[in-house]
Amino acid sequence: MPPSLRSTLTRLVPGLTSVASVASAGAGELTASIEIPQLNVAEYHRPYVAVWIETPKRAFAANVAVKYDVEMADNEGETWLKDLRQWWRKSGRELDLPLDGVSGPTLPVGTHDITVATSAPALSELPAGNYVLVVEASREVGGRELVRVPFAWGANQSVEASAAGKSELGNITLRISQP
Amino acid sequence: MKRSRSTLLAAALTFGAFCVPFSHAHRQWLLPSTTVLSGEGQWVSVEGAVSNNLFFPNHRPIRLESIAVADPDGEPVEIQNAIAGEIRSSFELQLNKPGTYALSIVSSGRRRGPGGMGGGDTLFGSWDDNGQPQRWRGTPESLVTEGMAAKPGFKLQERGGRRLVTFVTCGSPTTKVLEPTGEGFDIEFLTHPNDLYFGEAATFRLLVDGQPATEGEMTVVAGNDRFRNDPGEAIFTADKDGIVTVNWPAPGRYWIEASVSSHGEAHGVPSEKTSTYILILEVLPE
Numbered sequence: 001m002p003p004s005l006r007s008t009l010t011r012l013v014p015g016l017t018s019v020a021s022v023a024s025a026g027a028g029e030l031t032a033s034i035e036i037p038q039l040n041v042a043e044y045h046r047p048y049v050a051v052w053i054e055t056p057k058r059a060f061a062a063n064v065a066v067k068y069d070v071e072m073a074d075n076e077g078e079t080w081l082k083d084l085r086q087w088w089r090k091s092g093r094e095l096d097l098p099l100d101g102v103s104g105p106t107l108p109v110g111t112h113d114i115t116v117a118t119s120a121p122a123l124s125e126l127p128a129g130n131y132v133l134v135v136e137a138s139r140e141v142g143g144r145e146l147v148r149v150p151f152a153w154g155a156n157q158s159v160e161a162s163a164a165g166k167s168e169l170g171n172i173t174l175r176i177s178q179p
Numbered sequence: 180m181k182r183s184r185s186t187l188l189a190a191a192l193t194f195g196a197f198c199v200p201f202s203h204a205h206r207q208w209l210l211p212s213t214t215v216l217s218g219e220g221q222w223v224s225v226e227g228a229v230s231n232n233l234f235f236p237n238h239r240p241i242r243l244e245s246i247a248v249a250d251p252d253g254e255p256v257e258i259q260n261a262i263a264g265e266i267r268s269s270f271e272l273q274l275n276k277p278g279t280y281a282l283s284i285v286s287s288g289r290r291r292g293p294g295g296m297g298g299g300d301t302l303f304g305s306w307d308d309n310g311q312p313q314r315w316r317g318t319p320e321s322l323v324t325e326g327m328a329a330k331p332g333f334k335l336q337e338r339g340g341r342r343l344v345t346f347v348t349c350g351s352p353t354t355k356v357l358e359p360t361g362e363g364f365d366i367e368f369l370t371h372p373n374d375l376y377f378g379e380a381a382t383f384r385l386l387v388d389g390q391p392a393t394e395g396e397m398t399v400v401a402g403n404d405r406f407r408n409d410p411g412e413a414i415f416t417a418d419k420d421g422i423v424t425v426n427w428p429a430p431g432r433y434w435i436e437a438s439v440s441s442h443g444e445a446h447g448v449p450s451e452k453t454s455t456y457i458l459i460l461e462v463l464p465e
Contacts (some may be wrong), residue, residue, distance in 0.1 A: 033284060049323075074219070075218065076218070078215060078217050078218035078219070079216075079218035079221065080218075081217040082215050082217040085463060085464070085465075086465070087408070088217060089374070089376075092217065093217065093350050093351045093352075094351050109359055146465075148339075156375070
């Protein structure tokens with residue numbers, strides 16, 4: 001896990017939840033494995049990617065990560081966050097960005113693991129039940145894709161579920177391990 | 180409830196040579212470059228025209244001086260980099276506050292409106308010549324000298340209030356600029372106009388003087404009609420609570436004209452006063 005993801009949650013937006021990206025030893029972990037495919041296009045920019053959890057009725061439940069141009073001056077990178085259309089609507093536009101533990105830099109081509117502790121407030125407070133991990137990717141001068149991975153969440157329940165994108169995203173795997 | 184407007188449209192086009200106040204031959208619009216934005220200090224560029232196709236300038240510009248912009252607090256915003264062209268106007272706006280901005284053109288009836296439709300003392304009327312609808316245009320004097328009151332089914336068409344509005348939102352949508360005025364023909368946005376998605380119905384309540392307008396209707400036309408043989412107008416009527424429910428046929432930009440008519444008398448003859456409210460809205464894919 002890159003250092004940029006190791007910051008702890010310092011701010012909770014009222015009414016919204018986010019996940020601190022620190023998994024302490026012995027705690028349960030939720031890992032979203034995300035494949036950013038190699039694309040043969042004339043102009044390639046790394047995609048913006050949002051990862052969140054929602055209910056089967058598509059109500060927002062928790063943020064896992066949002067990857068965008070966090071390093072640009074004057075928060076210029078936030079200009080294109082609206083292109084993560086669903087995430088922007090469900091959560092992003094309500095947030096004071098950048099959000100510690102959630103905001104992070106864009107991902108290069110390859111497979112990346114985003115890991116959070118199941119003890120993090122946003123996750124530990126989720127009632128047991130069915131959920132969907134949603135991964136949305138949007139590429140400047142490119143396409144957009146959304147992949148949903150349904151899963152069941154409950155105490156002492158390990159999860160392995162996956163789905164695959166067709167264009168902007170490759171394989172998406174969700175693993176939840178219990179302590 | 181949908182029905183085709185093609186016969187009416189054809190009639191309007193036939194008579195398009197002299198502009199009738201409720202003509203559908205030319206459509207007025209303001210089109211923001213985008214309506215949903217993130218980040219800070221963002222710019223939008225807006226085009227305005229009266230044209231035969233949506234959203235392509237090909238007829239007349241919108242008069243820049245008729246445009247009013249309200250920021251999320253309802254405060255006026257100066258338009259920038261304005262250009263008044265022959266067939267379109269354009270300007271830019273910087274969104275320095277988070278929330279929803281309203282861009283509007285408002286004219287109360289009887290005045291020469293934006294786009295030059297209608298005018299000063301000109302009266303418009305219609306009557307029925309053995310089943311053939313006839314149009315009449317004149318003055319209060321010629322109304323009398325031509326004996327129009329005696330023509331079968333003669334009535335004047337008066338122009339009520341006209342409003343044209345579009346919205347842009349930076350960040351989270353706000354509702355201050357959506358508040359109905361309580362005067363004349365207005366729309367209460369039950370669905371936020373910058374939160375419209377394909378696959379989700381949008382609801383609007385039509386109001387006259389703050390009361391539900393149960394006789395109102397909304398005509399919905401998708402942009403890019405230049406590339407369709409059938410412009411595909413759909414008409415949605417208000418229910419008993421004045422609520423109109425619109426299901427979008429596809430994502431895209433839409434031109435929507437809501438109208439209500441009231442029947443009364445003017446210049447000693449029956450008259451029908453029509454108020455209109457034009458909305459330009461963007462519907463995003465899921």
